[in-house]
Amino acid sequence: MILLALLIVLDQLVGIVMHKLYFSSTSGSEYETTYAFTKADADLIVTGSSKARRNYNTPLIADSLKLSCYNAGHDGQSLLFSYAMTKMLLSHHQPKIIVVELFPEELYYKEVHYDRLNILLPYYSDYNEIREVANWRGARNEDTTSIFYKLFPFNIEKIKLLSQSYRYNSMWLDLIKGLFKKQKTESGYLPLQKTISEIDKQKYIEEFELTKNRERERHIDPNKVKSLIGIIESCKQKNVKIVVVMSPVLKKYSDDPVYHLIDSIAMSYNIPFFDFTGDNRFNNLEYFADNHLNQIGSTYFSTIFANKLKSFLALNP
Amino acid sequence: MLLVASCVFYMFFIPSYILILLFTIVIDYFAGIWIENAKGKRRKLFLIISIIANIGVLSVFKYYNFFAENIEGIAELLGWHPNIPFLNMILPIGLSFHTFQAMSYTIEVYRGNQKSERNILIYALYVMFYPQLVAGPIERPQNLLHQFKEDHTFDYTRIVAGLKLMLWGLFKKVVIADRCGAYVSNVFDYPYQHEGETITFWCGLFFFAWQLYCDFSGYSDMAIGAAQVMGIKLMTNFKRPYLSKSIGEIWQRWHISLTSWFMDYVFRPLGGYRKGRDRGAINLLIVYFLSGLWHGAAWTFIICFFLFGAQLVFRLYFKKQINWLFSKLESPNSKRWNNILHTAIAFIMICIPFAFFRAHSLPDALFILKSLFNFGTGGLSIGNSSTFIYAVIGVIILYSVEIYQEYYSKSDALPEPKSTGFKFVFYSSVIIYILLTGVFDASQFIYFQF
Structure with missing residues (x-):
């Protein structure tokens, strides 16, 4: 009993300290997430994974469209995060347009995409908007076969979230580092500098094929489909324009069934779907750092994308 | 019941x-x-x-x-x-x-x-x-x-000891094993992306050795602790193997219940060392071949354990030469240095065959093995720096606890404060550290698959 009482007190205390540290950070990933969730007020917001963050030169797009732009892409995240992000964003701000960046294989189930949703947990008690997505961590579909799921056939994430410390799991080091590091981007855009070689490209593709073949995670994730539809419907409700985009990749995989699903969802909601994955203009290694564009590539891509978006906005004012 | x-x-x-x-x-x-x-x-x-x-x-x-x-x-x-x-x-x-x-x-x-x-x-x-x-x-x-x-009465001391063992097992699993596992996956799942990074492969291998040990011994501790809470005493399965001073000693301290099973039911019935050195060597190779097969129906496991057996056979035939080599490296005045030297070499030797255990395929394993000895290049990619640092902190804690147990307390008890009040604070802090640093997502135990 004493141990339990002490544990609760200590857990609360640690939770308070971590909360303070987290929400008072003025740089780094935590700050940028909080900014995107609660303060972003640009006309155009880009959401998505590292592909969004690295490929969309938002200052250039802003200049071209004469709109303020913010890149809310987050490294390692997926459509699940974009859904939480959109819900948070629309709760405090009505942008003119939201760009949803997708990877061609985005709708496949990936365990790691749920693991990485831990970045939502610090917002769990204060923001209702992210709770649905955060709770998916404990109700991910793949887990139904695991012995742990069968031992605890309820949403174990909700139990873990009773702990205040757990909400900051795997963050304390980053928070301490954030006190000393001043990595901050005004526009959210963070370009990559290196350039991929032909050998690295082949290695990357071979490795991708190998992992694809040994992955057991090759089924469509209903939560991701729900997220895509959720983003579209939330934007429609708030009268916010939305475009779904696939920026260039090293190798096109458009024969994949999930690609066609994305296409059909966009079509059924009458949403523009700009696919650059097979665009020959990007058939040049100078534009790639890895499967992401580098600074040269992202600048080139953003110019093309901004023009395309400008035409779209001219036709759909 | x-x-x-x-x-x-x-x-x-x-x-x-x-x-x-x-x-x-x-x-x-x-x-x-x-x-x-x-x-x-x-x-x-x-x-x-x-x-x-x-x-x-x-x-x-x-x-x-x-x-x-x-x-x-x-x-x-x-x-x-x-x-x-x-x-x-x-x-x-x-x-x-x-x-x-x-x-x-x-x-x-x-x-x-x-x-x-x-x-x-x-x-x-x-x-x-x-x-x-x-x-x-x-x-x-x-x-x-x-x-x-037998009847098992309520015994507060026994139950608390069992719970402490379970807690330490959980710590090893979620704070050390799964954290090391994140780095290991980065290296072993995409080995060709790290071509030329010799230090990355060595780090990956060391982290895998710690991951495997903490994963499996962590589960054993939880199993033994849970049984102890119910009044059942299970045998010790791991005895700080990475503090061993020779590869032979490692196998006496690693997965003791399986090693002793093979010794009792295969090695000794085959004649053990009784029928001479050559026959003993063959018996050893048979045992380690079977041990590899026990671990998994794949050539990677078989080769991995065959190499462990081969290391022991090599030691059997070249003991004098090995001792001579060590005598050149040992310091006559520092027992501590000699202990560190023997422990480090035994650890490195045991790590090398692990490349086969963890690799996805034989070509991957051979590529990793080749990269380990490609000394001309170097290079270290740490991936996510926080993951790397969390793992390093975990390994430091592991060694601190085990060195304390091995050389200071000479028992399996965890280091803890003497006063009851501080004990409560200590164990609460351990739980909070697990909550703050443990990996709670998608982590199965490696040995469940066997």
């Missing part, structure tokens, strides 16, 4: 697989009684029936596809095209563990070291006792069976 809990636990996985377990339980139960009652050759006959039943189940579920694949491969090389059917089944959880535990029962009854169990429910509990059902320790009937018949 414990038997019901064990059945429920096992059925969480694939309920129908309990029938496989029941099949071997019934066979071994009657085999035990018949061996005891029979005389002469019939005793051996019943033992063989029991062993065939157990190995048969293991062969069908674990090895059939492996053998079929290899036979098909050889046939293809010879120009034949046999259409061997493959089984599409999931391996029953912990099959290798409880099969070996069941076999040790009939062998011990045959040897006269254990009376046959007449109560089938007690015998079933011996095979199915849930804390150790899926990943050991692989118990012996002399140690475990009688405990199920």
